Amino acid sequence: MSGFYSIRLTRHLKKMMKYMRYVFNDHFVLVCVFLLGGLGFYYSQVLKTLPVHFFWGRPLVLLFWLVILQIGRIATLAQEADKVFILPKEPEMNTYLNKAIRYSFWLPLAVLFLLGGLSMPLVVVSTGWQFSTFVYFIVMLFLLKVSHLRLQKYTLYQISDAEAKRWFFLWGFTSLVVIGCSLYVLPLLGSVLALLQTLSFFWFLNKKEQAVSLDWEMMVQKEKSRMHRIYQFIHLFTDVPEISSSVKRRKALDPLLSKIKQTSRNTYLYLYARSFLRGSEYSGLFIRLMLVGGVVLFFLKEFWIAMGVSVLFIYLIGFQLIPIYTQFDYMVMTHLYPVPNSQKKQAVSTLVTILLFVAAALFSLLILAALPNKLDGLMIIAVLMVEVVLFAKLYVPYRLKKMEA
Template sequence: MQQFYKDRLSRHQTKLIRYLKYVFNDHVVLISSFLLGGFGLYYSDLVKTLDSRFILGKPLIGLIWLMALFTGHLATLMKDADKVFLLPKERQMTAYLKAAYRHSLVLPLSFLLLAAGISMPLLVAVARSSILDFAIFVLMLWLLKASHLLQQFNPCFLANQKTQKKEQLIWLLLALVAIISSLYLHSLAGLLVAIVSLIIQFSATKKTFATKNLDWENMISNEQQRMKRIYQFINMFTDVPGISGKVKRRRLFDGLLNKIKKTSENTYLYLYSRSFVRGAEYSGLFIRLTLVGIIVLIFLNEFMLVLIVSLVIIYLIGFQMIPMYGQFDYMVMTELYPLNNQAKKKAVNTLVRLLLLIVGVIFSLLALIVLPNKLDSLMVIAAIFVEILLFTTLYLPSRLRKIDRF
């Protein structure tokens, strides 16, 4: 059964890798670099101003660690047909679930390392912790996560719901005690509590495996929910079979859409505008990129950084809106419209220009706020609107012509 899990895991990972190349594309990497760079610069400057008198430091670190413990879930990779075809192998499923547990321990370790690494400069500033303490903190968090994953075996078995909730509460209390002990007493104190938590949960899980039968329906349902969350995240970057964006009425924007004159020349403009407002694909992308830009710019006060981030985010927003041009090519009714492709191009150009102008105004206001030199602010504002002009008059029409040729 261990080999069966490995084969299923291999197919699962191959499938995810095909999607991840769309998630971690050049634009996402570029945005992430600016975001991390801006955060790192701000965080570095902030830590230099803190010392042991900053009483919120340890509670903030404890909150970050506790949140990190909830990342990563037990990956059983169960499928709906398993409740029929694997039922005769129920007694052998122990080896399968143990293999799932070992695999599920790997990914959370990276998140825990990241959480501990981010919090360590702050911890050094407020508590003078050492590299040895860092290693102990990571080990403590990993042991707490190991006991948390063991606790997630409970829904896989037919058991009393009250007992399962009681074990969840015990794990949470022990995790809080371990984190608080490590921050306020000694790093080894937290590690000791984490070891106790793992021993308690291991004993309870061992008893569950020996005395309880599998709850196939619940186990499969939990795995389906886990995969649904993963696919919903991937769906923000590319289409995933079986996952579609939600369409909402959004009456709030009816007043804006009604300002579009009801003429044949504006057919595509209304269609693209209504689709943008009601759909989640392009509007969600627009909102996310805009928020990323706002968050980064808030923490910057240098001319070149503000200029580069503003121009890059605006370009990325415009670039990500280009596929909107072919959004309705699959619909037969659009082929019956007595309108040519020039009307489509004009509509997309008008909508993209409006969206970029909205972002340009927001970034311009932020530049006026964050930059101490107003001349620098004016230069950033001028560069923003020149970029929007060049993008919508030269680059976008050229890209749309290339799309038509293909």
């Protein structure tokens, strides 16, 4: 079964790598660089204002570490057919699931290392300890995550929801005690207690698993939910066959469509606007990007960082909306419309312009609320308006021409 998991993992990684080239494109990397740079600068400025032995530092770090320990779910890679075809191999599934735990640990390991390191300056300010104590803290976090994954494996067996909740509560309570001892008593003590907790969980859960059978339905459903979350993230950047867009009536938005004059000149504009408002693919993407950009801008106080982030998010929103141009290419009737093809391009450009002005207006309000100097806010708003016009008049036609080539 170990080799069977390796085969599935190879196929899974090959599929994920195909999508990753769309996710980690130049635009996304550029946005991440600006966001991380801006947040890092803001974080460093805040740390300079904190007093030595900052009282709230340790509680904040404790809660932060507990939250990031939740990142990462066991990747069983289970499939629907396993409930029938792999069922006879259940006695050997322990080897399969142990290999799943080992694979599932790598992503949380990287996240814990990065976010744990990010929180270390606050730990140093709050405790007065040296930065070298990071070694003890990161070992503690790694061990706690191992026990968390081991517990997730146990929940794949036929146990009651009440028992699963009791075990997760026990894990959360013991993890709270371990992190508290490391922050308030001694960093090395946290590593030792984390090791004891992990060994105890492995010993007790190994004993309990011998008396129960796998819940195949639960395992398959949890894997489906895990993959659905991954596909939802990838769907922000490219089309994913595993994510099917839904259509809703949304009668309350009909007044917006009534603003479009129903003439032959607006055929495609009405069609695209109706698709955007009633479909979930592009409207959901638009709302999510606006929310993320809005939250980030609300907490930025520096003029240049706020300008860079707002400009990048407007560009990113517009860039993700352009593919709506091909939304109806598969429909035969649209090719029979007695309207010129140039009307499609004009309709997409108009729709993108309107939506970008809406996003720019929201960002403008948040920028004015966040920046202490209102003149700086007005300058950013002017830049955003110019960007929207240039994007719609120059970049959109260029991209559409390239899509048709």
